[in-house]
Amino acid sequence: LTDVIVVGGGIFGQVAAATLRREGAIVEVLDARRPGAGSPPAGCVLRPSWLAGMPASDLDAAMMLLDELYGLRELELESIPLRSVVRCHRVEPELILGKPVIHGAVLSVGEDGSVHTESGVETPRVGTVVATGQWAQELTPWVGDVTGRWGWSHRGPPVQRNTVRVWAPYRQTVAFNMSDGRSWSGDAQALLEKSKVPDKEAKSRARCAEAVGCDVSRLETMCGARPYAAQRDTEPALLRRRGRVWSITGGAKNGTAAAAWAARRLVREMLG
Numbered sequence: 153l154t155d156v157i158v159v160g161g162g163i164f165g166q167v168a169a170a171t172l173r174r175e176g177a178i179v180e181v182l183d184a185r186r187p188g189a190g191s192p193p194a195g196c197v198l199r200p201s202w203l204a205g206m207p208a209s210d211l212d213a214a215m216m217l218l219d220e221l222y223g224l225r226e227l228e229l230e231s232i233p234l235r236s237v238v239r240c241h242r243v244e245p246e247l248i249l250g251k252p253v254i255h256g257a258v259l260s261v262g263e264d265g266s267v268h269t270e271s272g273v274e275t276p277r278v279g280t281v282v283a284t285g286q287w288a289q290e291l292t293p294w295v296g297d298v299t300g301r302w303g304w305s306h307r308g309p310p311v312q313r314n315t316v317r318v319w320a321p322y323r324q325t326v327a328f329n330m331s332d333g334r335s336w337s338g339d340a341q342a343l344l345e346k347s348k349v350p351d352k353e354a355k356s357r358a359r360c361a362e363a364v365g366c367d368v369s370r371l372e373t374m375c376g377a378r379p380y381a382a383q384r385d386t387e388p389a390l391l392r393r394r395g396r397v398w399s400i401t402g403g404a405k406n407g408t409a410a411a412a413w414a415a416r417r418l419v420r421e422m423l424g
């Protein structure tokens with residue numbers, strides 16, 4: 153019998169599933185593979201100064217959990233034009249997102265944790281975690297506002313050096329090599345849907361091609377929405393419960409650390 157069903161196989165859902173499984177729970181992850189999800193384009197870069205909203209003890213615990221589950225890698229970025237070194241960490245996204253999921257859309261979730269799909273209803277023993285990102289309100293309308301803010305990232309040829317360059321307030325172009333030998337680059341845009349226009353995408357591609365040092369045509373672009381959730385001031389992500397249903401998402405640009413924070417809370421609340 154399944155202990156926990158996780159709806160959504162993005163960063164939040166998969167980190168939660170891995171953490172619950174580590175505690176011995178039998179967990180099933182369902183995912184509809186919806187276009188525009190936030191996790192596929194994510195670089196999974198973590199930089200403590202970008203996580204100012206998270207208390208230091210929570211941040212330390214989240215980083216430790218990610219290290220235990222996936223192995224945190226150090227990432228040094230050369231800051232352009234200052235040439236100082238910016239130290240961050242990262243998780244290889246494939247290690248989080250490459251875990252198996254059952255493909256399928258969930259139509260509704262009951263407060264007893266029952267999960268309704270086209271093939272029937274399943275009720276897990278402990279409860280259900282809804283981790284559906286920008287679509288959180290569809291299955292858990294009681295979570296409050298969740299807004300998708302769109303951005304692009306790009307895979308391309310390797311960079312000679314990993315770099316970060318500020319191009320506008322709170323906007324940096326980051327380019328670094330991933331473990332598969334190709335580069336990841338992104339420019340931290342977080343646009344409302346109406347502003348997600350081809351001109352902005354073209355500018356993102358041009359900025360990132362310059363950072364990578366290649367022609368724009370060599371970049372393979374991915375697009376997704378970061379879920380911005382109305383959460384309590386003291387909390388780095390959204391985590392709400394109703395009956396046997398927990399809904400988690402958010403984290404804005406820091407979804408990876410925020411997902412680990414939520415996963416630790418879920419273990420306490422669901423498994424006691």
Ligand SMILES: Cc1cc2nc3c(=O)[nH]c(=O)nc-3n(C[C@H](O)[C@H](O)[C@H](O)COP(=O)(O)OP(=O)(O)OC[C@H]3O[C@@H](n4cnc5c(N)ncnc54)[C@H](O)[C@@H]3O)c2cc1C
Nearest residue numbers: 160162163164184185186190191194196197258285407408
């Ligand atoms: C360009 C870009 C770069 C980023 N870079 C970083 C970074 O470097 N570091 C970092 O920490 N964060 C980064 N982020 C932010 C981070 O990716 C997000 O905070 C995170 O992806 C949110 O994950 P999530 O699991 O809540 O949502 P999502 O990834 O959107 O996952 C939701 C999942 O739910 C599924 N789903 C939805 N509805 C249903 C349904 N009814 N039934 C079944 N399944 C359903 C979808 O198919 C989807 O897979 C980046 C985001 C973007 C867009």
